[in-house]
């Protein structure tokens with residue numbers, strides 16, 4: 138249930154009103170926007186009398202929220218959530234969810250220090266604001282390269298130091314968290330989107346979370362997974378569409394472009410697109426990236442490799458640095474279509 142306060146309501150009376158709900162055992166979520174202040178009530182509100190609440194002098198409107206996700210819902214939080222990523226000495230932080238397109242780029246997997254540093258420098262030069270690189274890799278086959286683990290994170294940190302780019306990397310298991318102190322944005326991958334215990338743990342972490350849509354997950358399930366993280370205490374969540382499975386396999390996955398306007402309407406969280414895992418085909422990645430930006434995405438996560446033929450993972454969908462640079466040159470035109478800049 139959401140309670141919209143009157144514009145001229147006294148601050149002190151609003152506070153007392155909120156306290157009264159807490160005392161009754163309800164969770165509360167206050168959103169102060171430019172024009173309205175909204176209180177979200179969390180818990181079993183089914184027996185509450187909306188008219189009785191409306192009678193309070195500070196209350197303007199009471200609305201029931203029928204969606205099962207509350208904190209992730211735009212009804213609870215009408216303004217866009219802006220997530221800031223990046224901290225540490227010499228690191229240039231940037232945001233998702235404002236009027237800029239945040240581009241994350243880098244290899245699927247960290248392979249060597251030289252590889253990740255070289256790619257980091259190239260993507261930075263081209264205009265990427267964040268560096269990606271997997272150290273703990275979820276692979277379909279147990280015999281495939283599993284990532285360099287802790288060592289991979291060390292190489293990624295060297296690249297962060299050398300370029301000042303904030304880093305994004307996947308966490309598969311809560312036991313890995315002890316190595317993530319200097320990671321700026323934690324990725325929860327498609328395969329873990331409904332690992333609810335892991336999501337609850339991500340709620341306790343003081344870092345933003347990049348939540349990827351499961352390959353067969355509905356939009357509602359994605360938002361419920363975001364809700365798990367938020368309800369556990371972390372509201373800095375970025376949603377990521379990375380392609381879903383359909384009956385057709387001419388691409389690795391099917392990029393669901395309609396999820397962008399839908400999520401932007403339904404939720405206040407930033408939405409980014411991963412055209413690399415959606416297409417699975419290098420040549421198609423720039424087209425999908427441009428389409429995503431034109432459709433209103435707040436950012437992109439793109440795989441880039443300096444020697445894709447020799448890549449240990451996902452080489453066939455990785456752009457070469459010069460291809461990535463070409464895309465970054467054209468992207469501002471598409472961002473303008475949605476009133477954003479790169």
Ligand code: PEP
Pocket residue numbers: 245271275325326327328349379411414
């Ligand atoms: C990745 O980003 O390299 C990855 C494994 O992504 P996803 O979870 O979307 O498959």
Ligand code: MN
Pocket residue numbers: 245246414440450451
């Ligand atoms: Mn990959």
